[in-house]
Amino acid sequence: MSAPDAAQPEVAEETEQTGWDAVHELPPSAKLVAKVLEYNGTLTQSQLAEETMLPPRTVRYALNRLEEADVVHSRFSFSDARKRIYALAVESADGQR
Secondary structure (H helix, E strand, C coil): CCCCCCCCCCCCCCCCCCCCHHHHHHCHHHHHHHHHHHHHEEEEEEHHHHHHCCCCCHHHHHHHHHCCCCCCCEEEEECCCCCECCCCCECCCCCCC
Protein backbone atom coordinates (compact mmCIF):
# COMPACT_ATOMS: atom_id res chain seq x y z
CA MET A 1 0.00 0.00 0.00
CA SER A 2 1.58 3.27 -1.05
CA ALA A 3 0.93 6.78 0.21
CA PRO A 4 -0.71 9.26 -2.21
CA ASP A 5 1.76 11.33 -4.16
CA ALA A 6 1.75 14.80 -2.56
CA ALA A 7 3.58 16.30 -5.54
CA GLN A 8 0.54 15.99 -7.82
CA PRO A 9 -1.71 19.04 -7.68
CA GLU A 10 -5.41 18.45 -7.29
CA VAL A 11 -7.44 19.18 -10.38
CA ALA A 12 -10.29 21.60 -9.78
CA GLU A 13 -13.64 20.17 -10.78
CA GLU A 14 -15.24 23.56 -11.36
CA THR A 15 -14.45 25.49 -14.51
CA GLU A 16 -15.25 29.15 -14.78
CA GLN A 17 -17.99 29.73 -17.31
CA THR A 18 -18.36 32.90 -19.28
CA GLY A 19 -21.03 34.52 -21.41
CA TRP A 20 -24.35 32.77 -21.91
CA ASP A 21 -22.92 29.55 -20.47
CA ALA A 22 -22.65 31.33 -17.13
CA VAL A 23 -26.29 32.43 -17.37
CA HIS A 24 -27.48 28.82 -17.62
CA GLU A 25 -26.26 28.20 -14.06
CA LEU A 26 -28.10 31.23 -12.60
CA PRO A 27 -31.62 31.44 -11.10
CA PRO A 28 -34.62 31.94 -13.40
CA SER A 29 -34.96 35.60 -12.39
CA ALA A 30 -31.40 36.30 -13.57
CA LYS A 31 -32.10 34.52 -16.87
CA LEU A 32 -35.22 36.63 -17.38
CA VAL A 33 -33.37 39.88 -16.62
CA ALA A 34 -30.59 38.90 -19.04
CA LYS A 35 -33.10 38.17 -21.81
CA VAL A 36 -34.93 41.46 -21.22
CA LEU A 37 -31.62 43.31 -21.44
CA GLU A 38 -30.77 41.40 -24.62
CA TYR A 39 -34.06 42.49 -26.16
CA ASN A 40 -34.18 46.10 -24.87
CA GLY A 41 -30.53 47.13 -24.66
CA THR A 42 -29.89 49.32 -21.63
CA LEU A 43 -32.37 49.75 -18.78
CA THR A 44 -32.46 51.01 -15.20
CA GLN A 45 -33.35 48.72 -12.32
CA SER A 46 -36.85 50.19 -12.08
CA GLN A 47 -37.37 49.74 -15.83
CA LEU A 48 -36.22 46.13 -15.52
CA ALA A 49 -38.70 45.56 -12.69
CA GLU A 50 -41.47 46.99 -14.86
CA GLU A 51 -40.51 44.97 -17.96
CA THR A 52 -40.03 41.66 -16.13
CA MET A 53 -42.91 42.18 -13.68
CA LEU A 54 -40.55 41.01 -10.91
CA PRO A 55 -40.32 42.71 -7.51
CA PRO A 56 -37.49 45.29 -7.27
CA ARG A 57 -35.71 43.18 -4.67
CA THR A 58 -35.68 40.17 -7.02
CA VAL A 59 -34.37 42.31 -9.88
CA ARG A 60 -31.61 43.64 -7.61
CA TYR A 61 -30.64 40.08 -6.65
CA ALA A 62 -30.66 38.99 -10.31
CA LEU A 63 -28.49 41.95 -11.33
CA ASN A 64 -26.00 41.19 -8.56
CA ARG A 65 -25.73 37.58 -9.72
CA LEU A 66 -25.35 38.65 -13.36
CA GLU A 67 -22.63 41.17 -12.46
CA GLU A 68 -20.76 38.52 -10.45
CA ALA A 69 -20.82 36.31 -13.56
CA ASP A 70 -19.63 39.23 -15.75
CA VAL A 71 -22.75 38.98 -17.89
CA VAL A 72 -23.94 42.56 -17.36
CA HIS A 73 -22.19 45.81 -16.64
CA SER A 74 -23.52 49.03 -15.21
CA ARG A 75 -22.77 52.71 -15.37
CA PHE A 76 -24.25 55.82 -13.82
CA SER A 77 -27.06 57.51 -15.71
CA PHE A 78 -26.09 60.83 -17.22
CA SER A 79 -29.59 62.21 -16.74
CA ASP A 80 -29.88 61.10 -13.09
CA ALA A 81 -26.66 60.16 -11.27
CA ARG A 82 -28.67 58.39 -8.55
CA LYS A 83 -29.62 55.68 -11.05
CA ARG A 84 -27.53 53.03 -12.75
CA ILE A 85 -27.98 51.85 -16.31
CA TYR A 86 -27.53 48.11 -16.96
CA ALA A 87 -26.53 46.47 -20.23
CA LEU A 88 -25.41 43.03 -21.37
CA ALA A 89 -21.67 42.45 -21.44
CA VAL A 90 -21.97 39.33 -23.63
CA GLU A 91 -22.98 38.86 -27.21
CA SER A 92 -26.59 38.07 -27.93
CA ALA A 93 -27.62 34.92 -29.78
CA ASP A 94 -27.49 36.77 -33.11
CA GLY A 95 -23.91 37.94 -32.52
CA GLN A 96 -24.68 41.50 -31.41
CA ARG A 97 -23.78 43.09 -28.13
